[in-house]
Amino acid sequence: MGYDVRRVLVDQGSAVEIMYPDVYKGLNLKPENLTVYDSPLVSFEGKTVTPRDQIKLSIQTGSDVVEVDFIVVDAYSPYTAIMARPWFHDLEAVSSTLHQKVKYPSNGQVKEIVGNQSMARQCMVTAILHRPNTGSSASTKKNS
Template sequence: MLAEKSQPEQKRARRNFHLTLSFSKEDKIETTQPHDDALVITLRIGDYDVRRVMVDNGSAAEVMYPDLYKGLGLKPEDLTPYSSPFLSFDGKLVIPRGMIRLPIQTSREVVEVKFIVVDTYSPYTAIVGRP
């Protein structure tokens, strides 16, 4: 299962807030530094804990793939138009299905993020950029 329903929380989404993701010295114990491994996390999106979300330093957009789109029970009418194509990892042109704004949470803070929904394969359920 890609997404697990979490307990409801009484938090409101904040706009224009940048999350900080950092690691302590203890987090780096038994790791090889420097490294270029992908950072793959579990991220709360809406009311679900979503696995296999890649954090991409170079990404200018948040992207949602078909498995997550279906797993969250989203429908085409939930999307707003978004027609700017972009290149996938394999260099192919991708035409987005649309865009959707959803709350995400990595700690106590909840922020709304605009995900571009695409219909192409990825080993990840979503990609989030990092400012």
């Protein structure tokens, strides 16, 4: 659809691709484009999240296009989307967290997606600052 998505978390540990409201709104998707998805998800914080729905979209990476089923989650995230194992498998990709790169074969070549260290740091700081204040995890008592 020509929409350039930024702030994408590449997480080979996740089992489903997630789309957050920013991308959903940016793509001007309509409710009729969605299908029901009623299985709860567990967030990074261990909380159960009920997804809104699911949508299948064509995702272009370089010159390669793969179909991806996104779960639409109406929750806060500094990221706009999470790309997970199904996308890795369809693209036949391998990631390196050390080098912040994803490499994949394409037309007899090895192509790569390079992460942005500054953006990753900004997303991490935003996520930390957005966490609700739950108080100190350690408390001290004085004996009287």
